[in-house]
Amino acid sequence: MxxxxxxxxNRLAFGKNNQPLNESDQWHGILPDxxxxxxxxTDARDEGIxxxxxxxxxxxxxxxxxxxxxxxxxxxxxxxxxQNQYDQAVAMKEALINYIKKILxxxxxxxxxxxxxxxASHPEKGECPDIHEWQKLVSIAQSMLMGxxxxxxxxxxxxxxxxxRYKSKGMNIPGILYDDTPDCARLIMQIGSRTYDLSxxxxxxxCEAWLEDAERMDQFxxxxxx
Numbered sequence: 001m002x003x004x005x006x007x008x009x010n011r012l013a014f015g016k017n018n019q020p021l022n023e024s025d026q027w028h029g030i031l032p033d034x035x036x037x038x039x040x041x042t043d044a045r046d047e048g049i050x051x052x053x054x055x056x057x058x059x060x061x062x063x064x065x066x067x068x069x070x071x072x073x074x075x076x077x078x079x080x081x082x083q084n085q086y087d088q089a090v091a092m093k094e095a096l097i098n099y100i101k102k103i104l105x106x107x108x109x110x111x112x113x114x115x116x117x118x119x120a121s122h123p124e125k126g127e128c129p130d131i132h133e134w135q136k137l138v139s140i141a142q143s144m145l146m147g148x149x150x151x152x153x154x155x156x157x158x159x160x161x162x163x164x165r166y167k168s169k170g171m172n173i174p175g176i177l178y179d180d181t182p183d184c185a186r187l188i189m190q191i192g193s194r195t196y197d198l199s200x201x202x203x204x205x206x207c208e209a210w211l212e213d214a215e216r217m218d219q220f221x222x223x224x225x226x
Contacts, residue, residue, distance in 0.1 A: 027063055027064075027066070027067045030063065031060055031063055031064060031067070032056065032060065034049065035049070035053075035056055035060060035064055036064075036067070038064075038096070039071075039093070040068075040092035040093045040095070040096050041092045041093075041095035041096040041099060042092050043092075044096055044099075045143065050099070050143045051140040051143055051144065051158065051162050052162075053099070053100060053103055053139075054103050054136030054137075054139065054140070054166075055165075055169075058104055061100050061103060061104055062104065064100060065097050065100055065101070068093045068094075068096060068097050069097065071093060072090050072093050072094065075089040075090050075093075076090065098196075099139065099143075099196070102135065102138075102139050102196040102197065103135065103136055103139050120207035120208060120210055120211045122211060122214040122215070124214070124219065125172070125214035125222060126172050127172065128172070128206075128207035128210045128211065129171055129172050129173060129210075131198060131200070131203045133166075133171050134188065134198055134203060134206055135197075135198045136166070137162070137163065137166065137188050137192070138188055138191050138192045138195075138196065138197075138198045139192070139196055140159060140162045140192070141159060141188055141189045141191070141192020141193060142192040142193070142195065142196050144156055144158055144159050144192075154178070154181060155176060155181055155185060155186075155189055159189065160176045163175075163176050163185060164176060164224075164225050167225055168225045173185075173210070174210075174213050174214070174217055174221065174222045174224075175221065175222065175223065175224030175225055176224075177221060177224055180221065182209075182210075182213040182217070183209040183212055183213050184206055184209040184210040184212075184213055186209075187205060187206055187209045188206060191206075
């Protein structure tokens, strides 16, 4: 259990309202324990959960947002010195909420999605993944790179492992080899180094890079999972 979580345990159990734990957190036993225990953005990063949030179901991520929102409200209602306590008690919870919202599906016109995917369809490799799948990888790149990738050089080991993990779970992307990084992976890292959001224009560019990789890579290299 993280230090921040232990502090939250104590606040909830012995705080001003003296709320029993089984009444103060309705998501305990419903959310996966690992996800339920994360208290804020810093905690998620330090515990190594941040880059794996996309592995959880959309339903669990939405519940995590609700849990954090309830905790924020509790903190705001019980602050003795809001001006000085806000950054420590609330700001990083809001940062985690915003991060999760970037992972959750967002509307994309069905016609736009269909046109992009069909234009980036390969007879042997299939169709380019949808924007929601790519968004998860962009979010991972953002959390790891933070503007520190120029498009050259090998990807960080953590990103390589995350990429190949998504591939092993069924995402239709080429594997990252130690001596050959696909163009679509480099582009995802470039996008993620500057923003959390994958725009429709960027999505189209990613699918074009994906198609170029599909054309040049043989099936053996494409299927590599690390």
